[in-house]
Amino acid sequence: MARSGNYHIRYEGERALWPTTGRRLWTVLLAVLLVAYPFVAGEYFVHLANQALIVVVGAVGLQLLTGQTGLISLAHAAFIAVGGYAVGVVSVQTDLSLLAGLGAAVLSAVALSLVVGLPSLRLESLYLAIATMAFHFALLFTVTRFELTGGNFGLRLDQTELFGWTVNTRREFYVVLVVTAVGAVLIATNLRRSRTGRAWGAVRDRDLAAQAMGVNLARFKLYAFAVSGAYGAIAGGLSTAYLGTTGPDHYTFELAVQYLAIVIVGGLTSLPGTVMSAVLLSLMPELLRLATGWLQGPLPALADNLLLLQSGLYGVVLVVVLLVQPEGLNGVWVRVKRWWLNYPYSYR
Template sequence: MRFIFKTSYAQDIRLAKHGGHVFWYGLLAVGLLLAPRLLDEYWLAQLTFVLIYAIAGLGLMLLAGFTGQFSLGHAAFLGVGAYTQAILTNAGWPFPLAMLCAAVLAAAVGVVVGLPALRVKGIYLGIATLAFGFIVEEVLARWESLTGGNAGLMAGAPAMFGWTIDSSAGFYAICLITAVLATLGTLNLLRTPTGRAFIAIRDSEISAQSMGIHLARYKTLAFALSAALAGLAGALYAHKLQFLSPDQFNILQSIDLLLLVVIGGLGSVHGAFLGAIFLIAMPQLIALGKDYLPEAIGQAPGLQAVVYGAVLIAFVLFEPMGLYGRWLKIRTWLQLFPFYRQGMFKRQKSFQKSDRLK
């Protein structure tokens, strides 16, 4: 069992709380930096998709996991960022500037969605965001002069100042840098008064309002920041696929993003990355497992949807805190063995959510 004695304010605000964090995150950083040399082209592409979905997951985690706002149309922000990036880069804009514009435009759209959604909550907020997702998908399909409509829109390799990044390793490096910056930005945001206001709204809107937190302002800000991160992910997504069509950003994509944060673990930054790994790895595992199933089951067209639904139901029933919550229990068991008791986490239901996810 590790006990941390804090003797200074600098030690209290440090991201790495002890030497174990420094060692394991350093080891992870080394592995990610060496990935282009250790992995072949296919698995490097899958790891790139994990980073892209993790950035989008951070955005939805900020909205759903830390602010308590429900969204069923988050793929629309992903689509806004992707199409903005493709249109601007095709017009000759440098890659970083187009990416910044994609994030800003997605954030502006997030504000437009967030303002009318202030009067609703829960399932009604989900219905409102779902309707917004349908509207964006229809706009992308109908605005043929700008988006290409259902015929699609091509997006080339990232280019800036005469330098084109057309290798898988180079684009992976861009995604890795963006994911690291987005993660550090999210972690630092959650330590600011704004982040603490988000968590207070999630735990109890009435209590947060009684403490002087402006609900409308912070809810709208949460939508804007969440949409900006989704826009960044969409910009990278456009360059990775190099072809965009409106049906790529439909309700199924929004459900995938929601599945990502729920299975990864609502209310944790780690959960966004664990959920992204699950979202990318699950189709691969299903494809590998088809060979060992009866042909009537293995070749069924809806097998992947059935497996996704079963896994989601299992997590909701048996592990509501997701993959990261399961890891917290395993870590506690390892730290307290042989004194760990099965009912330890059941007693924590009386605490606030923010106390349970530390």
């Protein structure tokens, strides 16, 4: 007999992150796959996973701001730059570990988020997007004017240390990144279920009604910017530590657009969808490279220009998702799950 739903007889069951046996089993399976992956995957595929995990951390932060709170921001790449430069400066100028660099990155991002978040108290929708875009260009212009940040050439790190452990190989970085990404997702999940998360949802749906119900709009909007900025700074710091270098070329405006595309493609209000979208779109350059190899024989002209069309493909993906599946990847996942739960019965 097909199951008609999940019913709870205690509040503890309703508040649980994994309320059903199926979810617990899938979570255990995912944990096993994450642990076993670096032992069975090749060096290059571990590198791809590391890049995807960094993107997941940054995308989750933007989802809390744009998806959960409804504040459109094009400054996320700027917060990623803050984290990258903070870790780079701490590593080059001091003997402190990566943890100290990430701490400096978070503090710097939270402080700057107040500068970016204050306009959100007066601006909405496209006006807020333009204001955050201006902050992005202003920050990059500023950091390239100081010798401390390496100017237009950036910084190069010698090594990364964490709790006295020198992290050198890609598999060692995988351990750091997977723990950080899983922790970031769990913290974001609990934030969305908390009083703060519910207030963010109320601000997104109808800010005037939320204010009438006692939600302090200024406070919770600034909270959202601060949390999102902290996530972005951590992602930027981890990227700098992993790549061993940072510079203005790493934080172009295109990066901000790509993160916004990740949130939209995943499903604007869905955290699991954002994680799936972050993994998929972060692997898009590799998929394009493979497609270039396949098309080199029959369509050499298209293959030569395929990688140049990467930015355009992001736009195509956005348009297709908005037209065909407005709920994003999360909507696809929900449909598949409903079909599985109701099989062999049809679902309309």
